[in-house]
Amino acid sequence: MIQTVDFFTPIVDDPYMFGQIAAANSLSDVWAMGGEPAVALNIVGFPNCLDPAILGDILAGGADKVKEAGAVLVGGHSVQDDEPKYGLCVSGFVHPDKIFKNYGCRPGDVLVLTKQIGSGVINTAIKAEMASPSAVKEAQMVMASLNRIAKRVTERYHVSACTDITGFGLLGHCVEMAEASDVTFELKVKDIAYMADAIDYAKMGLVPAGTYKNRGYSIGKVETGSIEECYVDLLYDPQTSGGLLLSVSPDDVEGMMRDFEHAGMETTVSIIGKVAPKSDKLIRLF
Template structure:
């Protein structure tokens, strides 16, 4: 479908849609480039304020994934007439608080009547043209680091089935509502070869995308990856969102699963909401980066999930 869109060219367009990167980047001056991104979705939690926080954190994430700082945000709202406007007020309050936490300013937005609530942000940010994080360029020998635990889609499925514990809900909300601001502030201090944020395609979907664009193979150590505490048991119970199966269908032919248990593959394809940053960095710098994350006081778990190899027959090897 996107292939039918006209192609645009501008010498100042540094990152467009061609590489499936996280946001568009347009050079304004030799020292300033504009980052532009937009995202919104339907509620994934019952509490409207928390939903607003999560949706805003998710929208802001793409700017951090490109190495930038968000500066201006606009609300995007779909809201049904049958719901109390106070609910919308709580959603917008949650979003506004996350924008403020990011150090950006909220300057209005646009709303339409819709049968189901929807909320997100259009975000503009800035980055130096020579300091952009891109989702390709991984070097063989690099170490792969993930800045949030995964499994939010599976835990949200357990919540809908009324099978999730209070602790599982609390951890999932903390992960989804956490900004990638602190992670980006650590990552930008190092010579990272590639970076992206983990969202709807799941960890494996984004790894396939990054490995393909970089013309390398990723070796992922499944048991070293940080998961939400109860996500593994929920996956073993079969509480898998439909999106995980769709993700699997897109790229499983590029993944050597080896003898990895099926529930781990489900977890790796689990669609994430407001996931962490996936970073490719040299082994010489990886150890210092991990120390910096610890000193930063992150609210999420950091894990070394694997390494980058020369391109092989498959894009991903699971171990």
């Protein structure tokens, strides 16, 4: 049995979309461990000063994502709060022999990421009223997309390790996985898929505060070399409902990428680097 819980404040203006994103984010941990969600409970904080119809739209968005995930929404709990908050407590199941662990990467493995990154930067641009319609549309699509298809493709192959990319950013989760596996990750920065306009916004300094917190935590374990600052910022950008990061045998990569393409993934899947024997740094950027 897998048990997980997650909730947060609105990151988009549309309440239905917020419900979808929050639910997708909450469900993600189950797939990141190789399981399937079964039941979910709503967690709600809501102010008395707002129209209850807004809450209805949030809950409708969440309920639709739970249904899409193949799980059942069985209730929940709400409290009065000064700021809206929404998420899920999710229970799921996985076969004991098929659990995806966030350690066990082997030198020679290939690193695959199943969603493009940059949602924190795009959301910062939205708050500054500088985001293009295409950037907003893509970011919302990525954040609301379930990791269900990615997991079902992945489970057909031997996966050394897996985690989902969330608030610590891609580099934060890479450091965690590499350290636990006693290896070094070599990432090809320009092979990583980024959301529309995210690089331009990062160059303009539209970077969330969480990026700098993430960076301060682990930058000493990362060799950035001559990589442009905007890319380092994007790699530390806190993600909401990010994709799966997979460490895969090189023998399986071609078949896996072909299956991702045939599965009709909404998001962009990219090969972002490889696993090397441990060196003086946990991550090397190229």
